[in-house]
Amino acid sequence: xxxxxxxxxxxxxxxxxxxxxxxxxxxxxxxxxxxxxxxxxxxxxxxxxxxxxxxxxxxxxxxxxxxxxxxxxxxxxxxxxxxxxxxxxxxxxxxxxxxxxxxxxxxxxxxxxxxxxxxxxxxxxxxxxxxxxxxxx
Ligand SMILES: [Zn+2]
Numbered sequence: 001x002x003x004x005x006x007x008x009x010x011x012x013x014x015x016x017x018x019x020x021x022x023x024x025x026x027x028x029x030x031x032x033x034x035x036x037x038x039x040x041x042x043x044x045x046x047x048x049x050x051x052x053x054x055x056x057x058x059x060x061x062x063x064x065x066x067x068x069x070x071x072x073x074x075x076x077x078x079x080x081x082x083x084x085x086x087x088x089x090x091x092x093x094x095x096x097x098x099x100x101x102x103x104x105x106x107x108x109x110x111x112x113x114x115x116x117x118x119x120x121x122x123x124x125x126x127x128x129x130x131x132x133x134x135x136x137x
Contacts, residue, residue: 008036011111013079018127022110023079029105035088038077038097040070064094082137083112085130 016022
């Protein structure tokens with residue numbers, strides 16, 4: 001088993017202090033460590049855009065030639081909430097969306113990432129509470 005899979009398998013989904021449910025570390029995660037990969041249904045880019053239109057919560061990551069739709073997944077990064085000062089980041093290869101720790105993360109800490117240019121196009125009010133919060137996602 002790869003080391004990151006132990007970190008990934010230990011993640012839990014719990015009520016979030018930001019919005020709905022969130023993704024939480026089950027173990028201590030050192031800075032720069034790989035936490036896991038975005039899992040879901042592999043679909044084409046045109047299909048991804050079509051699906052994203054009708055949804056309040058998008059849960060689709062677009063890669064170079066395909067997209068991953070995590071709707072219906074019971075675990076994983078579809079539960080990660082946005083923060084303007086996140087503790088993780090996505091690194092996308094043509095095939096995969098990998099998630100890494102930006103800094104040391106304590107067991108029990110909620111994982112967050114910066115959604116960046118999301119399909120909400122800056123219309124969703126951000127409630128991350130960070131000092132440098134941009135106000136909208
Ligand atoms: Zn914010």
